[in-house]
């Protein structure tokens with residue numbers, strides 16, 4: 001068994017690892033993108049937001065006296081690295097990347113929704129406020145990706161159909 005406080009601390013560590021992975025994945029995508037400036041700019045904006053989120057989670061963790069889990073962080077980094085490498089081998093990496101980004105943002109949305117409820121149950125209003133601050137940024141990123149997926153797909157298809165243009169990134 002575990003107290004609400006113990007579960008909260010555990011999930012904050014998971015969130016820390018998740019944001020490390022978010023940073024690696026977003027940076028890898030931004031670095032490779034060349035022909036899709038709007039997507040690159042939105043990813044760069046979210047990298048900055050992710051730094052702010054990491055700071056908020058770190059503050060919650062140190063306030064609760066728990067350090068972040070380096071083992072989970074490492075796993076996250078390796079997974080993000082794998083995704084970046086895997087993506088670069090695909091001829092449609094920009095589309096697969098946007099789809100993977102959408103999935104990732106929705107995992108973040110679910111995580112912070114659970115964290116808000118857990119913080120509430122644990123009586124930790126500061127963690128609750130921190131997660132309430134992060135949640136809309138993840139929702140906005142997910143919505144942006146979904147909204148722009150049709151025009152991104154159209155741009156990719158036009159480039160892909162032209163032998164003189166590179167389409168994948």
Ligand code: MG
Nearest residue numbers: 022050053108
């Ligand atoms: Mg995030």
Ligand code: FE
Nearest residue numbers: 105108138141
């Ligand atoms: Fe995010």
